[in-house]
Amino acid sequence: MQTLWDYRYAHRTQKMKGSAIREMLAFSEIKDVISFAGGMPAPEIFPIEKFREACDKVLRENGAECLQYGSTDGYLPLREMIARHACRYGINVTAENILPTSGSQQALDLIGRIFINRGDSILVESPTYLGALQAWNTYGAEFIPVPFDQDGMRTDKLEERLRAGIKFIYVLPNFQNPTGVTLSYERRLQLIELAEKYGVPIIEDDPYGQLRYEGEHLPAVEVLDSQTRSQESCYSGNVIYLSTFSKTLAPGIRLAWVIAPPEIIQKLILAKQGADLHTSTFNQITAFEVANGGFLNEHVKIIRKVYRERRDVMLDSLAEYMPEGIEWTHPKGGLFLWVTFPKNINTKDFFNKALDKQVAFVPGAPFFAEGGGENTMRLNFSNAKPEMISAGIGRLSEVIKNHLLTRNS
Amino acid sequence: MQTLWDYRYAHRTQKMKGSAIREMLAFSEIKDVISFAGGMPAPEIFPIEKFREACDKVLRENGAECLQYGSTDGYLPLREMIARHACRYGINVTAENILPTSGSQQALDLIGRIFINRGDSILVESPTYLGALQAWNTYGAEFIPVPFDQDGMRTDKLEERLRAGIKFIYVLPNFQNPTGVTLSYERRLQLIELAEKYGVPIIEDDPYGQLRYEGEHLPAVEVLDSQTRSQESCYSGNVIYLSTFSKTLAPGIRLAWVIAPPEIIQKLILAKQGADLHTSTFNQITAFEVANGGFLNEHVKIIRKVYRERRDVMLDSLAEYMPEGIEWTHPKGGLFLWVTFPKNINTKDFFNKALDKQVAFVPGAPFFAEGGGENTMRLNFSNAKPEMISAGIGRLSEVIKNHLLTRNS
Structure with a gap:
């Protein structure tokens, strides 16, 4: 369709990618396909009844406020609740x-x-x-990748890269998306030490921290940074910490939060005013009503139990069905694991074959900021039920075996 | 608080303003202040009960979908409903x-x-x-203001400005925020003709189009543009049209829409993916449930009746109480009217005095992209009840009279 808008797009639209993986995800939602492609929580354990009661209550008691414009800053009782929750994990902050x-x-x-x-x-x-790469491509960011192993970001490779002049470090320390890997305690300390040495601040993205299925909780990078600076562990402000209700309550309400120094919060508020004015008042009040009073902690226990089982079924099925020469991570929490094939295999080559057999995954290459990773894939274990996971891994293994045979013949 | 983030802000943060007016709005929300400052709908007529029933229904019948991730494209039944609604007003589009x-x-x-x-x-x-200026400042826009009178944008001043090389024209044709003025039929045609002559596309922002209290509905700029191009009035695609549920259902659910050619919608989807992944599934499904089946049209009739009365009370009170030499617009719809003082008066000078007398307004200067307008103010008539409007205009007139006296003495 020819219109006066033609040739008027901004330069930054050239960097707006993501359609390849979006199309793959769309395919994977076809009926009867067992999908390990998305990153969706298990809908069977959404607290639907609790949401229904909460909506009923807040609309009866507080309907006008729920449906009215709110401030860009957010709903104060929710901010206070999030601050109390953060304090319990050693992040000593207040609503501001x-x-x-x-x-x-x-x-x-x-x-x-x-x-x-x-x-x-x-x-x-x-x-x-991938979402961070998409978000920051808009603003013309250049990404400097740091190698990664089973203990997370390789901090021994960090220093040479920090010398280059870095705006900030972005890290997902717990059960990282896409690999499921956790940054070890020692590396958290090394990361903080090097960041301090070169004066580079850190963004800590922690959507899955609550979803640990084995081992001990590790302190947040933010907590360790604050501890190294003061005996009272006052919030140092060098680490901006992100988390969300998407994995513990429900992603459909679109509600997450930033923890940062008040000066940065004020700048973020100005930016948010231009971006969407404010986050839905109704969703903030309802989420507060659902999460408050201990429900969130109780509900997270159910999620952990359900996802731990699914992770175990996926690990067992991989061990049982996968041909030799293929490796995968053993996540201690979260929603994903990561599969690595021999260097000469490109997982995209059998994506369609897998779909023909009604099983879907996400090829790993898009998760690499600067290319590579064609021999990897991400598998999600939170969405499909246990019997579907073992059936799906069975199907996927058959596809892979056939692919390897065809390639070798 | 000294942190590693200091001196790391992006250049664009220097253009992020809005705190002055935000602070004024915050003041105006103090208890017992009669506020004409904000742009809030009347909470007494929010369809709270309808929302309560809708939430109950969609969570009972469709809870898992409501609370799950959704596609960036949006909820298809909602998009189809919006398309049908647009078609009734002559904008011939489909869900795509x-x-x-x-x-x-x-x-x-x-x-x-x-x-x-x-x-x-x-x-x-x-x-x-103001929100458009804030949004586009982020991307480094330069604004070219076109003079304005009681018939809207002065199209006789348009051509000289179009010669300068313009990316697009932004227009609010119906009951404009902040002035309440409507672009006349003749000027709509002139606008289209000149835009076509210089090959410049148009953004038509129409949040208040449904809220007309007198006179005949005027066709959207988009409709007129399409009619001049084809006998069947196929959507021409030169005008991107924006509207919202904020003024007809409730602003607290944060739900609006863009109408554009499919190619542009696809680009907007990629941009939205990086911005917030998708709009709340729950809010989209609930709003569909509330608005569908004729409720929206019936509810808008109630809003029109209530706001028409409030507008009339404000116009009558202004006529009764305001000193001479002050002029105001007579909006045929919407939420606002606009007051113009003699050139030597700065409305900011009596903002605090008004607040002392428990009445609030918004000074007009921030609404001018390139300065000026110190002698203007915006008044909102949708939020306060009729008796409060007449009391508030009485108070405000006293403040103004005193201000004029003090200045002249």
Whole structure:
């Protein structure tokens, strides 16, 4: 369709990608396909009844406020609740450190908006969360990937990269998306030490921290940074911390938050005013009503139990069905694991074959900021039920075996 | 608080303003202040009970979908409903022309993201909607103001400005924010003709079009543009049209939409993916449930009746109480009217005095992209009840009379 808009797109639209993976995800939602492709929570355990009661209550008691414009700063009781929750995990902040956002994706966007000038270098894990790359491409970021192993970002490779002049470091320390890997305690300390040495601040993205299925909780990078600076562990402000209700309550309400120094919160508020004015008042009040009074903690226990079983079924099925020469991570929490094939295999080559057999995955290459990773894939274990997981891994293994045979013949 | 983030802000944060007016709005929400400052709908007529029933129904019948991630494209039945609604007003589009957004503010942001390069010139009414200026400042827009009178943008002043090389024209044709003025039929035609002559496309922002209290509905700029091009009035695609549920259902659910050619919708979807992944599934499904089946049209009749009375009370009170030499617009719809003082009066000078007398307004200057307008103010008539409006205008008139006396003595 020829219109007066033709040839008027901004230069930044050339960097707006994501359609390849979006199309793959769309395919994977076809009926009867067992999908390990998305990152969706298990809908069977959404607290639907609790939401129904909460909506009923807040609309009866507080309907006019729920449906009216709200302030960009967010709903104060929700911010206070999030601050109390953070304090329980050693992040010593108050409501003035909290900004509710329209999902974590918006938090990433607003951070890009207030910090990234065209050409700025951002240090990222390799692979890293695709949504961060998408958000920051808009602002012209350059990504400097740091190699990664089973203990997370390789901090021994960090220093040479920090010398290059880095705007900030982006890290997902717990059960990282896409790999499921956790940054070890020692590396958290090394990361803080090097960041301090080169004066580079950190964005800590922690959507899955509550979803640990084995081992001990590790202190947040933010907590360790604050501890190294003061005996009272006052919030140091060098680490901006992100988390969300998407994995613990429900992603459909689009509600997440940023923890940052008050000065940065004020800048984020100005940016948010231009971006979407404010996050839905109704959703903030309802989420507060659902989460408050201990429900969130109880509900997270159910999620952990359900996802631990699914993870175990996926690990067992991989061990049982997968041909030799293929490796995968053993996540201690979260929603994903990561499969690595021999170097000469490109997982995209059998994506369609897998779909023909009604099973879907996500090829790993898009998660690498600067290319590579063609021999990897991400598998989600939170969405499908256990019997579907073992059936799906069975099908996928058959596809892979056939692919390997065809290639070798 | 000294942190590693200091001196790391992006250049664009220098253009992020809005705190002055935000602080004024915050003041005006103090208890017992009669506020004409904000742009809030009347909470007494929010369809709270209808929302309560809708939430109950959609969570019972469709809870898992409501709370799950959704596609960036938006909820298809909602898009289809919006398309049908647009067709009734002569905008002949289908669901593929519709993108639901997290409020109209997000629509403005996404449009800036895909079209505005640093330094691009955008033609705006003078004064214009502050939110558009905020959204597009982020992307480095330069604003070219077009003078304005009681018939809207002065199209006789348009041509000289169009010669300058303009990215697009931004217009609010119906009951404009902040002035309440409507672009006349003749000027709509002139606008289209000149836009076509210079090959410049148009953004038509129409949040209040449904809220007309007198006179005949005027066809949208989009409709007139399409009619001049084809006998069947196929959607021409030269006008991107924005509207919202904020003024007809409730602003607290943050739900608006863009109407554009499918190619542009696809670009907006990619931009939205990076901005907030998708608009709340729950809010989209609930709003569909509330609005569908004729409720929206019936509810808008109630809003019109209530706001028409409030507008009339405000106009009558202004006529009764205001000293001579002061003029105001007579809006045929919408939420606002606009007051103009003699050139030597600065309305900011008596903002605090008004607040002392427990009445609030918004000074007009921030609505001018390139300065001026110190002698103007915006008054909102939708939020306060009729008896409060007449009391508030009485108080405000006293403040103004005293201010004029003090100045002259």
